[in-house]
Amino acid sequence: MKTFRLFVLSTVISCTIQAQVRLPRLISDNMVLQRETQLNLWGWATPGENITISFAGKQYETITPADGHWRVAIPPMEAGGPYDMKIDASNHLTIKNILIGDVWLCSGQSNMELSMVRLKDKYPDVIAASTNPNIRAFNVATRMNWQQPLEDLETGSWAMADPESVLQFSGVGYFFAKELYEKYHIPIGIIRAATGGSTAEAWLSDEALQQFPAIYNSLRLRDQTYLDSIRKADQKASDNWYSQLWWKDKGMQAPVKWFDNSYNPQDWKTMNIPGYWHDQGLKNIHGVVWFRKTIQVPASMAGQPARLFLGNVVDRDSVYLNGQLIGTTQYQYPPRKYPVSAGMLKKGTNTIVVRVINYTGNGGFYKDKPYQLFTATDTIDLKGPWQYQLGAATDPIPPAMTFYTQPLGLYNGMIAPLLPYAIKGVIWYQGEANADRATEYCQIFSALIKDWRIKWAGMHTMQNFPFLYVQLTSYMASHPQPTNSNWALLREAQLKTLSVPNTAMTVTTDIGEWNDIHPLNKEDVGKRLALAARKLAYHDSLLVSSGPLYKDMTIQGNKIIIRFTNTGKGLLAKGGPLKYFAIAGPDEKFRWAHAEIVNNTVVVWHESVSKPVAVRYAWDDSPLEANLYNQEGLPASPFRTDNFKAIP
CATH class of the missing domain: 2.40.10 (Thrombin, subunit H)
Structure with missing residues (x-):
C-alpha cells in the first residue's frame, strides 16, 4: 500500500510539472514589447491546459493544443507602461515591469557584439549618466545548432540601463537606442544577437541557404557524428599543441621561472615595443617569447593603485609585475588594460614581464597603441627597448574549424528562437568575415535580409521591416598607390545591397582605426544608424540621412x-x-x-x-x-x- 501511494503521488507531481506553463526567456520581467503591431505571447504546456492571460486591463484565453505549444495574440498597443502581466493555469506566473515601445534586433559580428565595458575609458561620462529605465537590453548568448531551429534560448534576461548594467549592452546598440529615445521619448528595447567572427551565411536559414548550392552542399555539420568527431579532433590537437608548448618553454621549466623577481636575465637581447618580432630578429617564429622591462617608480607612485596598458598583443599574453601575475588575455583583439592593486608598486626598481604566445602569423605588439603604467598623478611610458628571450619555438597551432563561420548554425541557435517576438527592425554590423569572398556578399546579404523578413512575417503582421546596416570601416594599413582591396569590394557589395527595399547603410570609413578591427568610436556609429532609422523607420522629413x-x-x-x-x-x-x-x-x-x-x-x-x-x-x-x-x-x-x- 505504501509503495502504491508513493507511485500515485509521484505520478501526480510528474503530471503537474508537465502541465505547468513555461515561458520563453524573452517573455520575462522588464521586457519591451513592440508597439502598434499585433503581439505574440507564447510558451509550452501540457496539451489541453487552460491558460488565462491578464494584461493591460484585458484578458486573453487559450487552450494548449496537441503539440504543447500555445500562443496568444495581443492587439496592437500604444507606447507606454509599465505593466504587469499575470498568467494563470495550473501554475501562476507574473511578469513585472513591462514597457510598450520599439524593439530593435542588433546583429552581426564582433563590432555589434562589443559591449560598453570595452568602451568605459572612452565614454566614462556617458556610462555614469546612463540610468534610464526606458532603455532596456536583452543579450542572446552565442549558440549554434545544425540539426534544427531551436525554440528557446538557454540564458538571458532583460536589463534596464544604469551604470552597472549598461556595461553589458552592445556599444553600437546602446548609442543607437539612446539617440532614438532622446528624440522620441519612446521606450527602446535592444536584443543583441551577434557573434564575433561570424559569416553572413551562418545567419541564414536552411531554406535560404538552398539558393547557394555550393555553400548548402558543403554543410556536413548536420551529421552529429561528424560534428562530434570534428570537435574531438580539434580539441585534441589544441591540447597537444599547448602541452608541447608548455614543456618546451624554457621560461616555465627553468628552476627559477623567468617571471620571478629573482631571475637574472643574462644574455637576453633587446627589442623595441611596440613592434613585431618578425621585424626585429625573430623571423618565422611561433611559440613563446618573453619580454622584460625594468622601470624606476617614483615615491609618488609607490603603493598606489595603478593601471597597466599594453596595447594589443598577438596573440596571447600573461603579464607579471614584480613576479606576480596581474592579468592574462587569450586572443589578440581585446586591449590589454590590467589593474595594479594598491601596494604592488614599490619605490625604485620594479620589473614587468610579459609572456607572449603566438599561434600563427606575426607575433608581437600592435603599433600606435598606449603602452604605459599610470596612477592618478603619474605616468611611466613603456614604449622603447625591452629585453626579450625565446622561450619555445613551435609550428603554428593546427587549424581548427571555426564553427561560428559555418552556414546555418547561428540562425538555428540565435535567430529562430526570436521569431515569435515582434520587432521594429534590425541594425546589422558584419562583413569582415566575408571580405575574402566579397564578390558573393551582395547575394548572400540580400538573401539574409529577405530570409529574416519572411520568417518574421510568418508569425506577425509586419512586412519588410527596416534593415539598417553599417558599411565596413577602415582597417589595416593604407597603400601608397591605388591597389586591389577585398575590403573595398565588400563595401561595394554593401553599397549594392541598398537596392533591397527598405534598407539603409551607414558609412564609417572616417571613424575606423587602421590598427584595430574594433574601433572605439561606437557613438558616431550608433548616431548615424539612428539618423537612418529616423528617416526609414520613423519617417522624419530629413533632407539626408546618409553621406553622398x-x-x-x-x-x-x-x-x-x-x-x-x-x-x-x-x-x-x-x-x-x-x-x-x-x-x-x-x-x-x-x-x-x-x-x-x-x-x-x-x-x-x-x-x-x-x-x-x-x-x-x-x-x-x-x-x-x-x-x-x-x-x-x-x-x-x-x-x-x-x-x-x-x-x-
Whole structure:
C-alpha cells in the first residue's frame, strides 16, 4: 500500500510539472514589447491546459493544443507602461515591469557584439549618466545548432540601463537606442544577437541557404557524428599543441621561472615595443617569447593603485609585475588594460614581464597603441627597448574549424528562437568575415535580409521591416598607390545591397582605426544608424540621412565629372583639398588624382591621363583620409565607376 501511494503521488507531481506553463526567456520581467503591431505571447504546456492571460486591463484565453505549444495574440498597443502581466493555469506566473515601445534586433559580428565595458575609458561620462529605465537590453548568448531551429534560448534576461548594467549592452546598440529615445521619448528595447567572427551565411536559414548550392552542399555539420568527431579532433590537437608548448618553454621549466623577481636575465637581447618580432630578429617564429622591462617608480607612485596598458598583443599574453601575475588575455583583439592593486608598486626598481604566445602569423605588439603604467598623478611610458628571450619555438597551432563561420548554425541557435517576438527592425554590423569572398556578399546579404523578413512575417503582421546596416570601416594599413582591396569590394557589395527595399547603410570609413578591427568610436556609429532609422523607420522629413552616394559620371575631355545623391545642402571637402580619388585611362592603371567640387559635382583629373575612363574613391582597406562629405557632416561611401578585375 505504501509503495502504491508513493507511485500515485509521484505520478501526480510528474503530471503537474508537465502541465505547468513555461515561458520563453524573452517573455520575462522588464521586457519591451513592440508597439502598434499585433503581439505574440507564447510558451509550452501540457496539451489541453487552460491558460488565462491578464494584461493591460484585458484578458486573453487559450487552450494548449496537441503539440504543447500555445500562443496568444495581443492587439496592437500604444507606447507606454509599465505593466504587469499575470498568467494563470495550473501554475501562476507574473511578469513585472513591462514597457510598450520599439524593439530593435542588433546583429552581426564582433563590432555589434562589443559591449560598453570595452568602451568605459572612452565614454566614462556617458556610462555614469546612463540610468534610464526606458532603455532596456536583452543579450542572446552565442549558440549554434545544425540539426534544427531551436525554440528557446538557454540564458538571458532583460536589463534596464544604469551604470552597472549598461556595461553589458552592445556599444553600437546602446548609442543607437539612446539617440532614438532622446528624440522620441519612446521606450527602446535592444536584443543583441551577434557573434564575433561570424559569416553572413551562418545567419541564414536552411531554406535560404538552398539558393547557394555550393555553400548548402558543403554543410556536413548536420551529421552529429561528424560534428562530434570534428570537435574531438580539434580539441585534441589544441591540447597537444599547448602541452608541447608548455614543456618546451624554457621560461616555465627553468628552476627559477623567468617571471620571478629573482631571475637574472643574462644574455637576453633587446627589442623595441611596440613592434613585431618578425621585424626585429625573430623571423618565422611561433611559440613563446618573453619580454622584460625594468622601470624606476617614483615615491609618488609607490603603493598606489595603478593601471597597466599594453596595447594589443598577438596573440596571447600573461603579464607579471614584480613576479606576480596581474592579468592574462587569450586572443589578440581585446586591449590589454590590467589593474595594479594598491601596494604592488614599490619605490625604485620594479620589473614587468610579459609572456607572449603566438599561434600563427606575426607575433608581437600592435603599433600606435598606449603602452604605459599610470596612477592618478603619474605616468611611466613603456614604449622603447625591452629585453626579450625565446622561450619555445613551435609550428603554428593546427587549424581548427571555426564553427561560428559555418552556414546555418547561428540562425538555428540565435535567430529562430526570436521569431515569435515582434520587432521594429534590425541594425546589422558584419562583413569582415566575408571580405575574402566579397564578390558573393551582395547575394548572400540580400538573401539574409529577405530570409529574416519572411520568417518574421510568418508569425506577425509586419512586412519588410527596416534593415539598417553599417558599411565596413577602415582597417589595416593604407597603400601608397591605388591597389586591389577585398575590403573595398565588400563595401561595394554593401553599397549594392541598398537596392533591397527598405534598407539603409551607414558609412564609417572616417571613424575606423587602421590598427584595430574594433574601433572605439561606437557613438558616431550608433548616431548615424539612428539618423537612418529616423528617416526609414520613423519617417522624419530629413533632407539626408546618409553621406553622398555615387550616381553617375560624365567624361569631358581629360576630366571625369561625378554626380551624387544624398548631397544634402551641398558637397564638402572636409579639412582641405579632396583626397583619395584615383583615375584611370584605357590602360586601366589607376593613379591618385586631383579632385575638386564644382557645382555640387566632383571633377577628377590627372595630367598624365588624357583619355580617362574610370574613377575610384576611397578604394583601399583603410581610407581614413578620404574626406568627401555633405554639409550635414556625413561621409561619402567609397565607390568605383569601373568593373575592372585587377589593377596593374
